[in-house]
Amino acid sequence: AQSVTQLGSHVSVSEGALVLLRCNYSSSVPPYLFWYVQYPNQGLQLLLKYTTGATLVKGINGFEAEFKKSETSFHLTKPSAHMSDAAEYFCAVSPRTTGRRALTFGSGTRLQVQP
Amino acid sequence: DTAVSQTPKYLVTQMGNDKSIKCEQNLGHDTMYWYKQDSKKFLKIMFSYNNKELIINETVPNRFSPKSPDKAHLNLHINSLELGDSAVYFCASSQDTGAQETQYFGPGTRLLVL
Numbered sequence: 001a002q003s004v005t006q007l008g009s010h011v012s013v014s015e016g017a018l019v020l021l022r023c024n025y026s027s028s029v030p031p032y033l034f035w036y037v038q039y040p041n042q043g044l045q046l047l048l049k050y051t052t053g054a055t056l057v058k059g060i061n062g063f064e065a066e067f068k069k070s071e072t073s074f075h076l077t078k079p080s081a082h083m084s085d086a087a088e089y090f091c092a093v094s095p096r097t098t099g100r101r102a103l104t105f106g107s108g109t110r111l112q113v114q115p
Numbered sequence: 116d117t118a119v120s121q122t123p124k125y126l127v128t129q130m131g132n133d134k135s136i137k138c139e140q141n142l143g144h145d146t147m148y149w150y151k152q153d154s155k156k157f158l159k160i161m162f163s164y165n166n167k168e169l170i171i172n173e174t175v176p177n178r179f180s181p182k183s184p185d186k187a188h189l190n191l192h193i194n195s196l197e198l199g200d201s202a203v204y205f206c207a208s209s210q211d212t213g214a215q216e217t218q219y220f221g222p223g224t225r226l227l228v229l
Contacts, residue, residue: 032214041222042222042223044158045220046217094214095214103160105159
């Protein structure tokens, strides 16, 4: 069974600072990897995903993530935080192998951006 | 032009009541989902339908019954509501059942059972 661990339920950064949100997965076969963002009182929106090919994936709003198989990680970064980035971020995985194909979400990381 | 819409947005009801949440997507997708997000923001899949056929049915009390009248709609009916059912319920859709598919989420229905 696959699982997702997001280190840090809350991350606070200053406006303009680097954003780093951590995600590690546990799966015998590297899964498909996703980052979703949830703004207050809204649904989830895809930021980026890794399916195949280049391991550095660029997403919307200046975010990017790098798949590192050796570290079983898919950390999300943004060079310079904006106030509008304040939201809940979810890492999710979906299995490459056959069987139940559903997203498994991490517990989420709330990003606060201080002025 | 909302891609995935849910009604109602808020639902406050008494224990023991029966309620329904409706979901519609105008993206032409074949697959739809229901997720439950608890008070700690943890998201878990409940059901998934592909072209009106149930394909994922997680360990959910049988008080919860999804219904898909057509592939653009997936409704959730809940019987005999309990306090623990209080949560935000999200509907989502994707092009098909592929594991790499992007899911598009609705705005959520906030259910409070008193």
